[in-house]
Amino acid sequence: MLGFSYYLDHTFNEDDQNYLQSMKQHHFTEIFTSLHIPEDNQTAYADRLKDLLDHTTSLELSVFVDIDKKSLQNLPQELTGFHLRLDDGFTNQDIAQMSQKSSLALNASTLSESDIAELHSYQANFHNLEAWHNFYPRPETGLDLNWFLQKNQWFKSLGITTQAFIPGDQALRGPIFSGLPTLESQRHQDLLAAAIQLQKNDVDKIFIGDPRLSLKYQNKFYDYFDKGVLDLTLKTNSQFPSYLTNRILHNRPDPAADVIRVVESRGMNALNTETVLPLQSTPRNAGSITIDNQNYGRYMGEVQLIKHDLPLDERVNVLGRIDQASIQLLPYIGANAAFKINTKE
Missing domain, CATH: 3.20.20.70 (Aldolase class I)
Structure with missing residues (x-):
């Protein structure tokens, strides 16, 4: 209450x-x-x-x-x-x-x-x-x-x-x-x-x-406590695909230790592009949003939110980053948890 x-x-x-x-x-x-x-x-x-x-x-x-x-x-x-x-x-x-x-x-x-x-x-x-x-x-x-x-x-x-x-x-x-x-x-x-x-x-x-x-936090509280959806906010988005924003996404039912794996991402990417080409690799700091590129084979198109700092990986492109407040919410995205990545408050 x-x-x-x-x-x-x-x-x-x-x-x-x-x-x-x-x-x-x-x-x-x-x-x-x-x-x-x-x-x-x-x-x-x-x-x-x-x-x-x-x-x-x-x-x-x-x-x-x-x-x-x-x-x-x-x-x-x-x-x-x-x-x-x-x-x-x-x-x-x-x-x-x-x-x-x-x-x-x-x-x-x-x-x-x-x-x-x-x-x-x-x-x-x-x-x-x-x-x-x-x-x-x-x-x-x-x-x-x-x-x-x-x-x-x-x-x-x-x-x-x-x-x-x-x-x-x-x-x-x-x-x-x-x-x-x-x-x-x-x-x-x-x-x-x-x-x-x-x-x-x-x-x-x-x-x-x-x-x-x-009002920003009133909406966040309503979304979580009434709808069960955590609102995350994108901080950097120069290369962030629009098909991932402002819509409800889910973590996998078998949650990973280091990352949040977006259930819908590979299917959504298949509708938007044929191939995810490698980009210049950068470290996957906590709060980074990544997508697996073609070098990861059948995992291509999988989007992840990084829970804590991970090293760069040439098979993984960094698409953007959520803000500091949203990073504090990552520990609460458990199995099957719903969340949104918003482009603005």
């Missing part, structure tokens, strides 16, 4: 409305926001939350509000229609009582075995409890990957839904503007690669931590 963040630091406007609609169209289904209400600005924050809820209700987007106990007490009681992500001040007895009525997200990073035992003793409704990790604005402070994986495996053994954040790309949140990831290793990673890594490591809900995700 995919989610994104919206922050109450401004009045809801038309640009916000368009963004919410676009994210919904790309199958993001939940929103995270924070409501630590300043004493002198309670009315403004409450009004902004109401405006957000008015629009998310019509779009059928669920909202989780990060809140501490003091801010919850200051929140107007007539505001309803959202879930809580509990911060400071709540006891396990509070949580157990609240879980009887609504869904709650707890701090995954600090939740301990003793907390779980206490929640059981207070008869908490565990069907309404989720474990949400924090995001970390300051560089070098994001979570360690191995610790994170162990924590998530523990939650899965308890049957608890897990959540984590990756950064955005179109607008980063201040005042540091260094992204809002849960994992430090993902602070500068390709966003789709980061999301897939979380998905494959026991994370049920993947949220964008920063205020905006570009």
Whole structure:
């Protein structure tokens, strides 16, 4: 499940409305926001939350509000229609009582075995409890990957839904503007690669931590999470054949260790040219897209994506190269996996 963040630091406007609609169209289904209400600005924050809820209700987007106990007490009681992500001040007895009525997200990073035992003793409704990790604005402070994986495996053994954040790309949140990831290793990673890594490591809900995700990445997320297609982008294409671009291709069902072998390529090449003549050989660096020439006999016409640096081979022509972000996606193109090589974003 995919989610994104919206922050109450401004009045809801038309640009916000368009963004919410676009994210919904790309199958993001939940929103995270924070409501630590300043004493002198309670009315403004409450009004902004109401405006957000008015629009998310019509779009059928669920909202989780990060809140501490003091801010919850200051929140107007007539505001309803959202879930809580509990911060400071709540006891396990509070949580157990609240879980009887609504869904709650707890701090995954600090939740301990003793907390779980206490929640059981207070008869908490565990069907309404989720474990949400924090995001970390300051560089070098994001979570360690191995610790994170162990924590998530523990939650899965308890049957608890897990959540984590990756950064955005179109607008980063201040005042540091260094992204809002849960994992430090993902602070500068390709966003789709980061999301897939979380998905494959026991994370049920993947949220964008920063205020905006570009349309480029909205499309990439939609193609992968809804259609099962990885979008790659061509970086150099002076000799790249058009019959390979902007269409769905597949890796073989018996995936190779060093390369991705395009199933459709030899048949497609036969329709476009009789012979693949040798070109000047160049090294096959990671991200290179190659085609076997006539010197490779019956393999002529096979197109491959190179996973890691390989030496030049006079039987192989280098056609082009995907960009650095796309290279990070190559490890996720497994057996029978679908992908596209796009000429532009």
